[in-house]
Amino acid sequence: MEPQIIDYYNNMPSGINVIDKMNEELDDLQKKYDELEKKYDKIKEFPRPGIRVKTIDEIKIYSKKIYDSIPLFEEIIYDFLNHRGWILEYDKPDNRLYSRNESSEKYIGHWWTWVVAADLKWGDTTAHKFYDRGYEGDFKYNLYLKCKLLEELYKLFPEYTERKKGWFHQQIDASFTELDNFLNIIFNIDDQSYELFNEKKIKDMFVSLIMDKLFGFYTWADDDIIIPNIIYYKCCDYKICGNEFRLDYEFRLDYDYEGPGWYKENNGSSHLDFCENSFKCPGCGKSII
Numbered sequence: 271m272e273p274q275i276i277d278y279y280n281n282m283p284s285g286i287n288v289i290d291k292m293n294e295e296l297d298d299l300q301k302k303y304d305e306l307e308k309k310y311d312k313i314k315e316f317p318r319p320g321i322r323v324k325t326i327d328e329i330k331i332y333s334k335k336i337y338d339s340i341p342l343f344e345e346i347i348y349d350f351l352n353h354r355g356w357i358l359e360y361d362k363p364d365n366r367l368y369s370r371n372e373s374s375e376k377y378i379g380h381w382w383t384w385v386v387a388a389d390l391k392w393g394d395t396t397a398h399k400f401y402d403r404g405y406e407g408d409f410k411y412n413l414y415l416k417c418k419l420l421e422e423l424y425k426l427f428p429e430y431t432e433r434k435k436g437w438f439h440q441q442i443d444a445s446f447t448e449l450d451n452f453l454n455i456i457f458n459i460d461d462q463s464y465e466l467f468n469e470k471k472i473k474d475m476f477v478s479l480i481m482d483k484l485f486g487f488y489t490w491a492d493d494d495i496i497i498p499n500i501i502y503y504k505c506c507d508y509k510i511c512g513n514e515f516r517l518d519y520e521f522r523l524d525y526d527y528e529g530p531g532w533y534k535e536n537n538g539s540s541h542l543d544f545c546e547n548s549f550k551c552p553g554c555g556k557s558i559i
Contacts, residue, residue: 402435
């Protein structure tokens, strides 16, 4: 930018002012972009990750590992609701901002207790940064439960190395939202409405709903959304997913079992269309036993 006559009377060349103004506008645009990106992350759906194994034996072993982990995940949820076990190793909800319904803590632990996110430590970072690296402000104490579930899922699938907001977060968040909606109904009728419900049944319901969003174990959820189907065996354009081995493979052979289900991708989407039950690949006829 060429010097101008007016620059003689200014402390700084006018070109510098123009550049500063452009930088300010760029900063504003970047902030707006960051805000839009956060909003988009909240509404977009993340596809289920996939881990391909080379043999049927591998998928059987991996599937057993997944289903053997179910008691661990159930215990993690019960421990949080009863404030025992692993949760005692982390910060207590002493610096609570408020608890929406303190009387309900007998039934749901500190699910409704709000704390300052920066007060919740997770290893060498904070819980909110570990979980989704997003907004730092007021959070429910149940953020610790989200972190614990996420951490165990990472351990369960060491091949899945992506450590940013994704499908695991999506499924966990969805279950927590449904539970919040349920709690809004039963605890807002009147101050003693929770006494109409059995404590054990409420906690069992918590475990059932969260586990169903993750494993599809209780209501046989859509195959597209359950953890066992992260692993798959593929031959030609057909897949066998981990959920096919939720029961013992050899045991099923004794009951005229026609073979595991083969699925085919639907136009490149994450949804799989069922093809057939068979011990042979529908594409090339290769036997898997």
